[in-house]
Amino acid sequence: MAVDLYHGEPGSNSLKVLQAIHEKGVPFTSHYINLTKFEQHDPEYLRINPAGQVPTLVHDGRVLVESTVINEYIDDAFPGPPLKPADPYDQGLMRIWTKYVDEVFRPSLSFLAWHAVIPGLAGAMPEGAFEERLARIPLKEKRDKWALAASGGFTERELESWRHNLAEVTDRVEQALTGHNWLVADRFTLADIAVFAMAISMPRSHGHLWNAERTPHAMAWLERMKARPGVAAALAMPNHTSFARAEG
Amino acid sequence: MAVDLYHGEPGSNSLKVLQAIHEKGVPFTSHYINLTKFEQHDPEYLRINPAGQVPTLVHDGRVLVESTVINEYIDDAFPGPPLKPADPYDQGLMRIWTKYVDEVFRPSLSFLAWHAVIPGLAGAMPEGAFEERLARIPLKEKRDKWALAASGGFTERELESWRHNLAEVTDRVEQALTGHNWLVADRFTLADIAVFAMAISMPRSHGHLWNAERTPHAMAWLERMKARPGVAAALAMPNHTSFARAEG
CATH class of the missing domain: 1.20.1050.10 (Glutathione S-transferase Yfyf (Class Pi); Chain A, domain 2)
Structure with missing residues (x-):
């Protein structure tokens, strides 16, 4: 099980996903994308996320974008304490x-x-x-x-x-x-x-x-x-x- | 089980919820809100949805707004064919x-x-x-x-x-x-x-x-x-x- 997270500083949408993945206790590889150097627009990163935005989650080769969507996925796809109410x-x-x-x-x-x-x-x-x-x-x-x-x-x-x-x-x-x-x-x-x-x-x-x-x-x-x-x-x-x- | 749906014409966000509730086969009471008469801003409706927007779902007295959120709820809370992929x-x-x-x-x-x-x-x-x-x-x-x-x-x-x-x-x-x-x-x-x-x-x-x-x-x-x-x-x-x- 490979989990790769591409993210910027622990703020805004990157912080959203970093909180979820840490709270859930999912082991992951962090890939820091330096937004002040515009690395989110580097061709290498655009191959993963053509929109050139952070964060991006790659789980066993499957790419998911949009922090809100990623967070629901992290909660659904991995064990660990649930991050949604039961009802x-x-x-x-x-x-x-x-x-x-x-x-x-x-x-x-x-x-x-x-x-x-x-x-x-x-x-x-x-x-x-x-x-x-x-x-x-x-x-x-x-x-x-x-x-x-x-x-x-x-x-x-x-x-x-x-x-x-x-x-x-x-x-x-x-x-x-x-x-x-x-x-x-x-x-x-x-x-x-x-x-x-x-x-x-x-x-x-x-x-x-x-x-x-x-x-x-x-x-x-x-x-x-x-x-x-x-x-x-x-x-x-x-x-x-x-x-x-x-x-x- | 009482399900009340307040909605406008079958278009835009009202159509979203009407499709989900019919596809799911949930019995419901339809409350038509005439947007051309601005009924969504009537005091009676504002007591249910203070934002004065359609649609609103009321299930056993619990009020839910936002068509996208309502549709996930309809899928989760009722029997019938699932409207989400399994994975x-x-x-x-x-x-x-x-x-x-x-x-x-x-x-x-x-x-x-x-x-x-x-x-x-x-x-x-x-x-x-x-x-x-x-x-x-x-x-x-x-x-x-x-x-x-x-x-x-x-x-x-x-x-x-x-x-x-x-x-x-x-x-x-x-x-x-x-x-x-x-x-x-x-x-x-x-x-x-x-x-x-x-x-x-x-x-x-x-x-x-x-x-x-x-x-x-x-x-x-x-x-x-x-x-x-x-x-x-x-x-x-x-x-x-x-x-x-x-x-x-």
């Missing part, structure tokens, strides 16, 4: 969370981060270098978004909508955790994993929303998550972004 | 399709339809009537999108991106069905159900993409889908939109 209805409530992360939480967070970071990143690169990297992005939609972010071209309407979404996510998480230790069915599930992968950055990146006064239950849950051995192991995976930040 | 990996491939419909196919199709239809709809209503209906939409994001669509305010970049997505979906479906009767694992699954719910309108609304010359396999699959008794039963549900169109 189909509770599974439904869990999937509403994982879907909400994919459709609302992650994109809002990502686009706002791009808006804040990419113009400076592109400006700091030698002339033509950013364009050269852009041209290597296989998905037109992603290529367009990066070009737009670099030019500071997101509209005020888009930015306002994403900020609104982050406030809504925050309230929803805080409310779900009031009187509960976990998001669904009083147990740790893929819902906690998915929300945590994005929420871990919120106190730093959007501290006016996530803080001890405004969201005490969400803040306590972040600590509860970090204390889980599987989650802690995922967070301990190589993080060159933080390393670079610490150096810089 | 977890094939289930993953199936979920990549249902996710792609939610994140790419349906929004692209919906926004282009809104862009084409809503300005005329809003313009044809008595002064203030459209604004009055807008004010009843509970989700700010939806409210903003409707207002924007009515004012013809989608950007050329957005329209171009949605058109690009529809072409990409079309190619992906045609390719998946070349040499195969169904989208995943050579059997009818929730992937076919999800794609069909949107694709059924493509030959009429985007005939330059979906037609006998360009997408022969996708066109044959549409007919194969319509011939299934469960799908046919779903399509035979009340459709006041078509009725209104036939009258008009």
